[in-house]
Amino acid sequence: xxxxxxxxxxxxxxxxTRLRTRLQLVLIMIGLLAAGIGLTLMTxxxxxxxxxxxxxLVGHDVPGASxxxxxxxxxxxxxxxxxxxxxxxxxxxxxxxxxxxxxxPDIIGISAGASAAAVFAIVVLGWSGAAVSITAVAAGxxxxxxxxxxxxxxxxxxxxxxxxGIGLSAMLDSMIAYVLLRAPAWxxxxxxxxxxxxxxxxxxxxxxxxxxxxxxxxxxxLARRDKLEAMRLGDDTAAALGVPLASAKVLAxxxxxxxxxxxxxxxxxxxxxxxLSGPIAKYIAGPGRSPLIRAALxxxxxxxxxxxxxxHLLIGRYPVGVVTGALGAPYLIFLIIWSNRTERKL
Amino acid sequence: xxxxxxxxxxxxxFRRSRRGRVVWLLVVLLLLGCACxxxxxxxxxxxxxxxxxxxVRGKTDTMAQAVVAVRMPRTVLAxxxxxxxxxxxxxxxxxxxxxxxxxxxxxxNAGAAMAVVIGIAWFGMETLDAFLWTAILGAGLxxxxxxAIGSLGxxxxxxxxxxxxxxxxxxxxxxxxxxxxxxxxxIAGGVRSWQIxxxxxxxxxxxxxxxxxxxxxxxxxxxxxxSLNLLALGDDAAAxxxxxxxxxxxxxxxxxxxxxxxxxxxxxxIGFVGLVVPHICRLLVGVDYRWILPFSALTGGILLILxxxxxxxxxxxxxxxxxxxxxxVGAPVFIWIVRQRRVRxx
Numbered sequence: 001x002x003x004x005x006x007x008x009x010x011x012x013x014x015x016x017t018r019l020r021t022r023l024q025l026v027l028i029m030i031g032l033l034a035a036g037i038g039l040t041l042m043t044x045x046x047x048x049x050x051x052x053x054x055x056x057l058v059g060h061d062v063p064g065a066s067x068x069x070x071x072x073x074x075x076x077x078x079x080x081x082x083x084x085x086x087x088x089x090x091x092x093x094x095x096x097x098x099x100x101x102x103x104x105p106d107i108i109g110i111s112a113g114a115s116a117a118a119v120f121a122i123v124v125l126g127w128s129g130a131a132v133s134i135t136a137v138a139a140g141x142x143x144x145x146x147x148x149x150x151x152x153x154x155x156x157x158x159x160x161x162x163x164x165g166i167g168l169s170a171m172l173d174s175m176i177a178y179v180l181l182r183a184p185a186w187x188x189x190x191x192x193x194x195x196x197x198x199x200x201x202x203x204x205x206x207x208x209x210x211x212x213x214x215x216x217x218x219x220x221x222l223a224r225r226d227k228l229e230a231m232r233l234g235d236d237t238a239a240a241l242g243v244p245l246a247s248a249k250v251l252a253x254x255x256x257x258x259x260x261x262x263x264x265x266x267x268x269x270x271x272x273x274x275x276l277s278g279p280i281a282k283y284i285a286g287p288g289r290s291p292l293i294r295a296a297l298x299x300x301x302x303x304x305x306x307x308x309x310x311x312h313l314l315i316g317r318y319p320v321g322v323v324t325g326a327l328g329a330p331y332l333i334f335l336i337i338w339s340n341r342t343e344r345k346l
Numbered sequence: 347x348x349x350x351x352x353x354x355x356x357x358x359x360f361r362r363s364r365r366g367r368v369v370w371l372l373v374v375l376l377l378l379g380c381a382c383x384x385x386x387x388x389x390x391x392x393x394x395x396x397x398x399x400x401x402v403r404g405k406t407d408t409m410a411q412a413v414v415a416v417r418m419p420r421t422v423l424a425x426x427x428x429x430x431x432x433x434x435x436x437x438x439x440x441x442x443x444x445x446x447x448x449x450x451x452x453x454x455n456a457g458a459a460m461a462v463v464i465g466i467a468w469f470g471m472e473t474l475d476a477f478l479w480t481a482i483l484g485a486g487l488x489x490x491x492x493x494a495i496g497s498l499g500x501x502x503x504x505x506x507x508x509x510x511x512x513x514x515x516x517x518x519x520x521x522x523x524x525x526x527x528x529x530x531x532x533i534a535g536g537v538r539s540w541q542i543x544x545x546x547x548x549x550x551x552x553x554x555x556x557x558x559x560x561x562x563x564x565x566x567x568x569x570x571x572x573s574l575n576l577l578a579l580g581d582d583a584a585a586x587x588x589x590x591x592x593x594x595x596x597x598x599x600x601x602x603x604x605x606x607x608x609x610x611x612x613x614x615x616i617g618f619v620g621l622v623v624p625h626i627c628r629l630l631v632g633v634d635y636r637w638i639l640p641f642s643a644l645t646g647g648i649l650l651i652l653x654x655x656x657x658x659x660x661x662x663x664x665x666x667x668x669x670x671x672x673x674x675v676g677a678p679v680f681i682w683i684v685r686q687r688r689v690r691x692x
Binding site (some may be wrong): 060100102103106109150153159160161163167168170171173175181198316324326328334 | 446450479495498507509512514517519522527542616623661664674677678680681685
């Protein structure tokens, strides 16, 4: 009996080390994010020195730099972070619920639905602002419901849900292509946004709905993350643990769709941010930990660094979606190698 | 005894009987002829019989005859491309024993398009011959890539995993294609023709060089009909019946890749023809690949012509690219096939 005392002590020590490692990782990510924001704010056709940057941020007026930092770079960085967090969080919810790392909202058609509605509202109807966001959310929810209904046949299975989503996604993509083809040529910048996603010309007003949706839907998801964790163990286990499955799922899906759709309405369907954030976050979080916050941070990092690379590091200037989209191919290759080595089920 | 008289058995027997198949062959050929006539006569300007006959004899005196002269190569290209894609789809469904296989869904066409764009942008390719070789190389590489990802983990290459791998690969290659085209205004056709497939602007000069590739692909595919029949029984049974499974798959895959690559080099990526057509053919002539393959080619031609005509009618006075139309027609069929399957088979 007494022999157990050192044992529990060891376990407690182990837990402390683990906690410390996890905290360290989260802190590192926040540090990287801060560094990314700093770099985005400083870099441009004319560089701003860190001292000037600080002076601008506390309210001084630095001639020749204030405008670039406050009107061009700050909205861009804000937008990247907010949409990145939305995509990351929304993506990991879908991957968790459908229990498949490839089943992210940008593959199964949720982003395509929101994007198609937004592009229709903007290009054909000439709308802007909140109306576009609301349309995108409504369309995202409609597509989610449609996928669910079409996949229903004596109950819904994850596999059928994903496949129906891929089919709908192809249809919605060609609808986007059609609307864009009919748009005047000068809307090419818009077209790029809706084909791959971009934060070019972002404004702080546009970022506001994303912030609100992140606070509302993201808060809701974080408050219920224990239930989501239980659902990762499988429906039966979750039910046995006392999770009201139907309502928990509906709430989680609706929040995730809301996050994805609002972000898509302003930045377009930024390729693969939702797809990549979840797996990376899960890897960082380790088994048995809820990856939600980390997924949001990873999403923000991906968006910020993708946009920075597209603007300043590569030859020529690319919208962020092109950069993150190109990351998808190496990730898939990595998945082959990793899965071969560990013989994990995909 | 009583079952013989039931309609189900009669229909199945009719499908298998030589007479039934010959009847369907005649019907399909007749439909193909009608579709061709419809294609040269309908469009932004409708033309009469006299003008069509005159234009076929090489006259371009009146406006109507000139219009027909433009529509003729377009129709021929639609027949050829549709036949190639239909045949490739049937072969892919046979190789992977997967009812959802299609050059578009599996990302093969997107890979071919990306390869051509890389060839133009980085290696300064200009000739159609070079395009063709590059497209075939790209189609082959992406086919291997998708099959490798799709067969990861337990259970091998299930329809779900193949479709997900294909969708993800398509998104990645579309992003890369866009990334390469964006800074280059000089690339032939620009973003549009390498993201959405179309048969507009066809000329006999452009069609001729790809014929040898298509013919070789056709021969490979048709010769593999017998081994596809054996593969349908499962790898073990096929090996037991004397088929060299790996060789049979490889030869058939080479044929399909040749067809997809050559088609994408002239038309750009067109999806869903290869998905829909084999399923229609199975309803008509049963499950024998020796009949399905030629039927898929003929039906594919009809489908693509009709899709092209539909694109001209719907969007008058402008046109809708045929790649958009096939996605709209094909995606519902995809969802229907998914719904027909039991969860276990996905």
